[in-house]
Amino acid sequence: MSADTTTPAPGELIRFHNVTKRFGDTTVLDDLCFSVQPGKHVTLIGPSGSGKTTILRLLMTLESPDEGTIEVSGQRLFPAAEKERREARKQIGMVFQQFNLFPNMTVLRNLTEAPVRVLGLSKDEAAERAKGLLDLVGLADRADAKPTQLSGGQQQRVAIARALAMRPQVLLLDEVTSALDPELVAGVLDVLRDIARSTDITMLCVTHEMNFARDISDDVLMFDAGKVIESGSPEKMFSAPEHERTREFLGAVL
Template sequence: MSVDSSKQPADALPERSPLIRLDRVTKRFGENTVLDHLDFSVDAGRHVTLIGPSGSGKTTILRLLMTLTKPDEGTITVGGEQLFPASEKRRREVRKKIGMVFQQFNLFPNMTVLRNVTEAPVTVLGLSRDEAEARARELLDMVGLADKCDARPSRLSGGQQQRVAIARALAMRPQVLLLDEVTSALDPELVAGVLDVLRDIARSTDITMLCVTHEMNFARDISDQVLMFDSGRIIESGTPEKIFADPEHERTREFLGAVL
């Protein structure tokens, strides 16, 4: 990941090509249409936050990109390669470009912190154990846990476990980092530490970030673009300054009035 020490607002950034693209994607669960012929793209290096009420389709987009579920219609491409429709083998290859941090930490309880971070790079990417451990130690230092390499997850606080999960996702050297309500399972006093780590990643790397969150101040801080979802559709998009200070859509105003 390269360092960009002079991050600019979205309207000042140079033109970039879409890294993620969804074309007319529809997803249904029974009779409930969660995404309705959605056209959606994220340019390389951008930080995009999805906001909106629960059930509006935000997390479903992340689950589609992680291949945890499949679209009923439409196409999804990542880095110019088709994720859906595609063979299972092709999906696994494309999925290597994507890392995700979930609401729950999902760490392996029988492994040390260091092993949690190194396991996938060794088994999936084929890195040597030494190379994976060097990368893991660097990342654990970045998230403030250099002294916890030999600890088990059960000995860590929730905030520390989530920071390990962030390091684990970055250890795969993804082009895209997906963040799904990463602070929702944390006690309030632990939220700030995790968000500070993510702010540092957003400001100091060129990784593309797609974030679902109800932490509006965090969304305002890290986003190049904010998208407001309602009933499986994007009803408004713009810079954080525009969306939070002067939203155009009544539904956006209602939602922000309830959560701010």
């Protein structure tokens, strides 16, 4: 993570410059500037309603900013023509709170559908890629199962594998354990730790799992009222935060 400048710095993968987003009379992102370097794992923390998930939804083009620019790997995401936006969007994968798997498809088909239709992979190539990812998330033996035959934790691991099947440069994680029973959380977080340690994928993560954030993050950003009020390494942010609001928030969640 780096301070923003008007001209993108070499190697920036994600860049928000003067981004404002409003819902009605409520400003959820307020002239936001930040950037993420390739291969970094950045975690966004802060109270509910502080704008963290809105950042991920903007990167997924599920929302549009009211002001400012967003770039991914030097490609303009906003403002941009729809064709340019689709191209930039291909570089981004997201895992949501809810699993959003196709219930009528097998686990394997859930992973191969988009690579075949969007990336133009052959079915054999997509299946080979999918099987490798299922092995990565510990579900190699469930390729022929339907999502309804899996536990919540297993479904979320399939959702992670499905996002990775598109070979994105950026993986967005939005409270991926919040819909899980407590005993299933550890398994999903362990998979994400393995991915963080064994791949060079860039991660932008929204989570209330502070131990997980401490383990996998290169940088932690504290949000409040649509702005980054403090940022730094996990060691600094969790052990010696400077901002009073950060100390209040961490005191409530740790």
